[in-house]
Amino acid sequence: MRRGIAATALVASIALAATACGGSDSSDDKSAGPTTITWWDTSNATNEAPTYKALAKEFEKANPTIKVKYVNVPFDQAQNKFDTAAGASGAPDVLRSEVGWTPAFAKKGYFLPLDGTAALADQAKFQPNLIEQAKYDGKTYGVPFVTDTLALVYNKALFEKAGIKEAPKTWGDLKTAAATIKKKTGVDGYWGSTQAYYAQSFLYGEGTNTVDATAKKITVNSPEAKKAFGTWQGLFSGKGLHKADTTADAYAHIQDAFVNGKVAAIIQGPWEITNFYKGSAFTDKANLGIATVPAGSTGKAGAPTGGHNLSVYAGSDKAHQEASLKFVNFMTSAKSQSTIALKNSTLPTRDDAYTAEVKADPGIAGYQGVLPAAQPRPALPEYGSLWGPLDTELPKIAGGRESVQWGQSTPEVASATVDPDF
Template sequence: MRRGIAATALVASIALTATACGGSDSGDSADGPVAITWWDTSNATNEAPTYKALVKQFEAAHKDIKVRYVNVPFDQAQNKFDTAAGATGAPDVLRSEVGWTPAFAKKGFLLPLDGTEALADQDEFQPNLIKQAQYDGKTYGVPFVTDTLALVYNKALFEKAGVEAPKTWDDLKKAAATIKDKTGADGYWGSTQAYYAQSFLYGDGTDTVDVAARKITVDSAEAKKAYGTWLDLFDGKGLHKADTTADAYAHIQDAFVNGKVASIIQGPWEITNFYKGSAFKDKGNLGIATVPAGTSGKAGAPTGGHNLSVYAGSNKAKQEASLKFVKFMTSAKAQETIALENATLPTRDDAYTAEVKADPGIAGYQTVLAAAQPRPELPEYSSLWGPLDTELLAIAGGKESLDKGLGNAETAIAKLVPDFSK
């Protein structure tokens, strides 16, 4: 989420902090349970009930700890926590998007978890997920749920057209034309959002920035080639034109789940919604493959997800209780429960039980995690997609040339990372 907060939102944030913050000792007594607050940023309708049930299980097993559960809308949580932690106190535990974790750690808002019981099972977690919970050599979050992008496809349409899941973007373009000829459905519909275009950069061996060299690379020759490939996939037989409306995400999703388009790039957060569509009443019809590779010969997709982090400003008793809570919520058993109820991907290998993998969506996404690339250790990294969202929309809509749009993005990104060279 972008920085900056309106006065009304600031008032709301402070009000929420006053009623549900962990920096205060409110609600604790000398001989009573330690009260901690957890800000959960999950979907309040589809995911939160599972987390509330787990909180009750934790409290039943830890009579000396009381957890105040607060569901904070995801699109508000970053600014709310930033305000609360920098002012009067914050929740003791935060469900922190992976891009927020290094930014909050840099400000000193999060407790280092290395050597604590929260990370006692560190070896069970996938190494790339631990890596992106780190900043300046220390770990500030325990991976809670993870996600990445994959090419999801309609097996029946692919089989009818006689094509296989494409290995490269060129293969995808050819397959889309064949699917259109043989089935009448579009073969592929791409997104204009920067996050979804990230795989094109990885496929050509580049990124928006080179953190090691402290250089902005979004307008480099490699990036232009990658974004050129992305742009080409909006024009051609079986390739759906770019949707530049505010409802583009919903349009693409609806077309895919109802069999009007054979493939899209999408994440596992849509697994349950895939199954609600007419094309996937038979769950086995959902195909999941690694995103196609670019000219580097390697495929890569961005890694998303959330960590559980502990507020550094809480007192010792609250921090100790929070560490116990984080360990419980990220245990193999809890992650198995979350996966089964919410259809999200566990972050530890021992949570991929036979029952979890019986869901073809989860099993399919597990197979593509090897291509997921952790985000660089750069607090500002996630904010770099903001300028690109604006420019890629204009490029795809024909309002700007590729060169002009990427030049504009470079200028905007330079303001976010002023110590990086162009």
């Protein structure tokens, strides 16, 4: 899982602190040579990092007075590592930050406001809703780097074999389609995730969320939320519906089954596009179907907006900040984003990066088409942590060990998510 779970990590190692910002390192003084900035990249070390390393080298070649110290940090450790390093004034100069981390780090003063800086010189080119995602308390603390959302991804060949001509529009349609696919092909039609991030779409489909930011109220115990989780739970049992996998390797199991044609549809994000194509079911890329997530009883469909920004550490000295701002502008340029999209099959955040060549990738084109259903996250420092207790409780419910009626069998969910300062 790559979205929204870093806040649940139990251990915050500070092993990477020594590789961080050169602001206090006299060896990086301009009189001693090029300014060296440290960049913590949180992308997949195998599939994505090589592209970012190559672009960093390209930046150095174009800017000989600046050196980039590249460090790849595992995504599920990065939030806590940066929090620890920044609190000790030893954070990297630039962080590839998940969009949900912005409010908390901005509130603590760890991120530099970027309004009016070189980093945001091309602000008008970015999709406005993604700029809003990078804001906290009226200021912008990151430049959108890559974006994503969830979609219903499906195996077109299996759907066609079952006589299903279009992607399901509602969760009820999906349930019906799964049964038909099982009957006609022998393959399960749908395999759902028990992780809280993937359950967000069910909440949006009932017109709710885990929290009402305006009312400052946790809504996970609301009638709408209970209905959403009831629908979610119902997709783990029935003909053509794969039972819940509550093991630690569930994500890998679901992904492997889908890419190899052992299940016809799952809910997934564009960070897996390159891995889809590696599976036996999608050697022909055109077999990958991508549709907006099904709608709930409100008739509306929604999926969480994810992605990453590039943010600059506020604790760096002026020379390092100026170099970092220039680096961020380069990495988020249309040319760089187009390169990243072509190499990594990720979604650009600016319209001018969606070139004809980029959109020739059916995965990118498909996910670009579902972006209108993406729902912004509330600008709350506490918001990401609300998924933690759900990540603990939802597998129990999916496995039949607890009831979806939180107030009866799992009162700790509501109490665990309430922040006294919220």
